[in-house]
Amino acid sequence: MPNISQRGQIMPPSPIRKLVPFAEAAKKKGVTVYHLNIGQPDIETPQPVLDAVRNSHFKVLEYSHSAGNESYRRKLTTYYDRFGIQVDYNQIIVTTGGSEAIIFGFMACLDPGDEVIIPEPFYANYNGFAVEAEVKVVPVTSGIESGFALPPIADFEKKITPKTKAILICNPNNPTGYLYSPEELNVLRDICKKHNLFLFSDEAYREFAYDGTTLSALQLEGLEDNVVVFDTISKRYSACGGRIGALVTRNKTLLDSVMKFAQARLSPPSFAQIAAEAAVDLPEDYFDGIKAEYKSRRDLLVKRLNGIPGVFCPNPGGAFYAMAKLPIDDADKFCQWLLEDFSVDQQTVMLSPGTGFYATPGLGKQEVRLAYVLNLEAIDKAMTALTKALEVYPGRR
Amino acid sequence: MPNISQRGQIMPPSPIRKLVPFAEAAKKKGVTVYHLNIGQPDIETPQPVLDAVRNSHFKVLEYSHSAGNESYRRKLTTYYDRFGIQVDYNQIIVTTGGSEAIIFGFMACLDPGDEVIIPEPFYANYNGFAVEAEVKVVPVTSGIESGFALPPIADFEKKITPKTKAILICNPNNPTGYLYSPEELNVLRDICKKHNLFLFSDEAYREFAYDGTTLSALQLEGLEDNVVVFDTISKRYSACGGRIGALVTRNKTLLDSVMKFAQARLSPPSFAQIAAEAAVDLPEDYFDGIKAEYKSRRDLLVKRLNGIPGVFCPNPGGAFYAMAKLPIDDADKFCQWLLEDFSVDQQTVMLSPGTGFYATPGLGKQEVRLAYVLNLEAIDKAMTALTKALEVYPGRR
Numbered sequence: 106m107p108n109i110s111q112r113g114q115i116m117p118p119s120p121i122r123k124l125v126p127f128a129e130a131a132k133k134k135g136v137t138v139y140h141l142n143i144g145q146p147d148i149e150t151p152q153p154v155l156d157a158v159r160n161s162h163f164k165v166l167e168y169s170h171s172a173g174n175e176s177y178r179r180k181l182t183t184y185y186d187r188f189g190i191q192v193d194y195n196q197i198i199v200t201t202g203g204s205e206a207i208i209f210g211f212m213a214c215l216d217p218g219d220e221v222i223i224p225e226p227f228y229a230n231y232n233g234f235a236v237e238a239e240v241k242v243v244p245v246t247s248g249i250e251s252g253f254a255l256p257p258i259a260d261f262e263k264k265i266t267p268k269t270k271a272i273l274i275c276n277p278n279n280p281t282g283y284l285y286s287p288e289e290l291n292v293l294r295d296i297c298k299k300h301n302l303f304l305f306s307d308e309a310y311r312e313f314a315y316d317g318t319t320l321s322a323l324q325l326e327g328l329e330d331n332v333v334v335f336d337t338i339s340k341r342y343s344a345c346g347g348r349i350g351a352l353v354t355r356n357k358t359l360l361d362s363v364m365k366f367a368q369a370r371l372s373p374p375s376f377a378q379i380a381a382e383a384a385v386d387l388p389e390d391y392f393d394g395i396k397a398e399y400k401s402r403r404d405l406l407v408k409r410l411n412g413i414p415g416v417f418c419p420n421p422g423g424a425f426y427a428m429a430k431l432p433i434d435d436a437d438k439f440c441q442w443l444l445e446d447f448s449v450d451q452q453t454v455m456l457s458p459g460t461g462f463y464a465t466p467g468l469g470k471q472e473v474r475l476a477y478v479l480n481l482e483a484i485d486k487a488m489t490a491l492t493k494a495l496e497v498y499p500g501r502r
Numbered sequence: 503m504p505n506i507s508q509r510g511q512i513m514p515p516s517p518i519r520k521l522v523p524f525a526e527a528a529k530k531k532g533v534t535v536y537h538l539n540i541g542q543p544d545i546e547t548p549q550p551v552l553d554a555v556r557n558s559h560f561k562v563l564e565y566s567h568s569a570g571n572e573s574y575r576r577k578l579t580t581y582y583d584r585f586g587i588q589v590d591y592n593q594i595i596v597t598t599g600g601s602e603a604i605i606f607g608f609m610a611c612l613d614p615g616d617e618v619i620i621p622e623p624f625y626a627n628y629n630g631f632a633v634e635a636e637v638k639v640v641p642v643t644s645g646i647e648s649g650f651a652l653p654p655i656a657d658f659e660k661k662i663t664p665k666t667k668a669i670l671i672c673n674p675n676n677p678t679g680y681l682y683s684p685e686e687l688n689v690l691r692d693i694c695k696k697h698n699l700f701l702f703s704d705e706a707y708r709e710f711a712y713d714g715t716t717l718s719a720l721q722l723e724g725l726e727d728n729v730v731v732f733d734t735i736s737k738r739y740s741a742c743g744g745r746i747g748a749l750v751t752r753n754k755t756l757l758d759s760v761m762k763f764a765q766a767r768l769s770p771p772s773f774a775q776i777a778a779e780a781a782v783d784l785p786e787d788y789f790d791g792i793k794a795e796y797k798s799r800r801d802l803l804v805k806r807l808n809g810i811p812g813v814f815c816p817n818p819g820g821a822f823y824a825m826a827k828l829p830i831d832d833a834d835k836f837c838q839w840l841l842e843d844f845s846v847d848q849q850t851v852m853l854s855p856g857t858g859f860y861a862t863p864g865l866g867k868q869e870v871r872l873a874y875v876l877n878l879e880a881i882d883k884a885m886t887a888l889t890k891a892l893e894v895y896p897g898r899r
Contacts, residue, residue: 106698106727106728107611107667107668107698107700107727107728108612109610109753109755109756110609110610110611110612110613110616110667112609112610112613112614112764113609113610113611113756113759113760113763114759116609116610116759116762116763116766117762118761118762118765119568119762119765122568124766136646145564145565146562148562149562150560150561150562154563155563158555158556158773159555159557159558160556161556163545163552164546165543165544165545165546165547165609165740166547166551166552166740166741166742166774166777167542167742167743167822168542168742168743168745169743171516197531199785201527201598201745201767201771202768204766204767205767208767212507212509212513212634213506213507213509213510214504214506214507214510216507216508216509217509217614217636219507219686230765230766230767230768231761233762233765233766234766237609237763237766239614239636245636263755270504282756285823301504302504303504310826328503330503330594331503331504343562343563344563345563345564345565345768346563346564346565346566346769346771346772346773347563347771347772347773348598348745348768348770348771348772350771352822354721355508356503356504359506359510359675362506362507362510362511362513363510364514364515364571365509365510365513365514365515365630366513366630366634368515368516368519368630369513369516369601369627369630369631369634370598370599370601370605371599371627371742371745372742372743372745373745374598374743374744374771374773374774375744375745375774376555376742376743376744376770376773376774376777377563377771377773380563380773399705405640426845434806445518453804458650481634481759500894
């Protein structure tokens with residue numbers, strides 16, 4: 106029997122999905138599990154977005170252009186324009202989810218052994234994409250005490266080596282919910298200029314900014330050839346299953362290279378491109394309702410968390426995640442215990458252990474990520490269950 | 503300005519798409535271009551397949567399971583069963599097109615520097631996936647004179663080194679249309695057993711076998727842990743834009759590894775999984791009509807080609823491609839000339855130069871690939887144009 110590859114062995118499993126069997130077992134016992142562990146919104150996909158697909162009339166489900174339908178890319182420029190981001194349609198390559206945009210960016214910008222600096226905690230799947238591209242993730246730690254603000258410039262510069270080729274941020278941030286300020290982005294711009302680095306900016310949660318607005322890395326002046334934005338319709342329109350994202354850059358050499366990767370896999374999904382194109386035409390007030398809903402969820406979640414003795418949760422400015430510090434020995438143990446050994450009134454809560462979001466060993470052991478993708482009533486019940494759980498958890502500190 | 507990666511530089515452009523600007527220019531001049539260059543079928547996607555999506559009622563376009571919807575995977579086992587292939591639903595991982603199945607297979611089985619032997623001519627995008635996974639493609643040449651039969655076992659063994667980890671075949675073959683016999687597959691089985699190699703089998707064209715049936719590599723006894731099948735609904739149901747494929751293997755260690763790659767990219771497209779599941783329920787005689795149509799196209803194409811002085815086209819047993827040897831100096835020049843400098847009655851034909859399908863430099867210079875994805879009338883007109891073109895082409899030999 107032939108051996109699988111080293112790469113196939115070291116590829117990290119999803120730190121979130123490893124708890125799924127315990128959640129399934131809990132449900133079999135009749136326990137209600139409040140899923141605050143995963144970024145799958147409960148918000149309905151807008152009807153016009155689904156209707157665009159359901160009312161389509163084509164006869165052949167053909168390959169699209171490898172860069173995505175031109176009509177969709179042209180329409181996307183109007184979407185970006187609303188945020189003050191001027192891009193040409195041929196500076197957009199439509200990808201199969203934001204995931205593929207990240208892979209294309211890594212592949213086309215970084216060689217095996219190259220280093221990418223990422224403020225931690227960060228989206229766990231960046232590790233997987235780094236393994237696929239054989240690049241090294243170098244973390245710069247941001248702390249919960251400062252609300253996960255951008256680490257000081259000196260921390261970045263300490264990590265820069267001749268192998269450093271890029272900095273990757275997620276703004277607003279998954280998992281911290283942190284919204285980077287214009288000042289912080291200017292710091293990043295200066296570092297990237299000085300050290301000739303790519304700035305990868307994952308802007309999946311652009312609209313989800315509650316206490317300000319998201320400044321896109323594409324708006325940083327003088328950094329046109331360095332900035333690569335990873336984008337997706339998944340969270341924006343509650344359309345995670347569409348698998349439509351985009352890589353956006355003004356760097357022509359990079360665009361030409363990414364197109365070769367795009368051609369090799371032929372095209373992004375055709376059905377969901379129709380949905381995505383319709384989504385750009387949603388009324389401008391569409392996000393007002395969505396944002397108000399998420400903001401009230403955030404407010405409730407953060408208030409409830411900070412009301413539990415020994416718990417600290419900085420107020421996240423964006424996305425739909427919060428990281429909280431809990432009075433516990435080990436987040437992985439605690440999250441498993443919640444599913445395996447705990448319930449109150451036949452209810453419990455599923456959280457993501459903080460450890461999965463840090464590259465530095467040992468960090469995040471007292472932290473959990475909570476995705477506020479459930480309605481207010483469910484969040485309230487989940488917080489009641491968590492309060493009770495922390496009272497009785499044997500590993501409480 | 504930061505440099506893109508070496509990988510991003512050496513990534514091969516699509517050898518087929520490079521001629522597109524010349525085709526566009528021809529059309530602007532009012533010339534009708536018969537597209538025999540690309541495997542985009544003109545056959546309509548079956549109505550029940552499209553209707554399944556159009557009549558769907560879900561409210562949230564959610565992520566699916568990373569391995570694909572369980573209902574679809576379970577149904578796929580009945581599809582495979584019809585071919586005498588027994589697989590369990592958890593031996594199937596649904597992918598974003600056959601392309602992603604190939605990438606996952608390469609990533610999980612092969613490390614950078616490992617070698618994969620592929621009979622040439624082969625599907626050009628294998629080169630791109632090899633660059634992404636940093637693996638080396640080692641070609642074994644099959645000749646047009648033998649109709650592109652499997653090269654002798656000695657040719658394979660000459661190429662095997664300590665770095666060889668896999669053999670990759672496409673059956674029925676793109677670009678040659680060759681349908682491997684059970685005897686040839688048994689030869690491959692023996693080589694893979696003896697040298698402990700993975701056998702990757704791209705079976706995108708399984709149903710398109712005109713003079714026999716396709717034996718799946720999954721049916722080779724004693725090779726259960728070595729065989730990895732790459733599959734796709736694209737050609738089977740004229741559903742290229744769905745981007746639904748599958749990786750199928752009975753190797754449990756490999757499945758566990760591939761699942762980690764699948765989890766990193768979250769899920770395959772949700773809309774098209776609905777279409778794909780409906781496709782399995784098409785009446786059993788669905789393919790009879792499709793196959794009869796393609797067979798009559800093949801018969802006409804091959805007859806017309808062999809009727810042109812100096813042209814030789816072996817009869818392809820499957821898929822919807824034929825490779826033909828033409829009395830020309832250089833296939834790339836000829837294919838460009840057809841679009842740029844030739845037309846008869848305002849018509850010309852677009853072909854794929856053979857060179858793009860060979861890894862060995864210099865091979866394929868007198869060969870072209872023709873995809874018979876147009877109706878009989880169009881094929882007939884295209885062959886009339888090609889006949890005339892070969893009479894007047896200045897580089898005729």
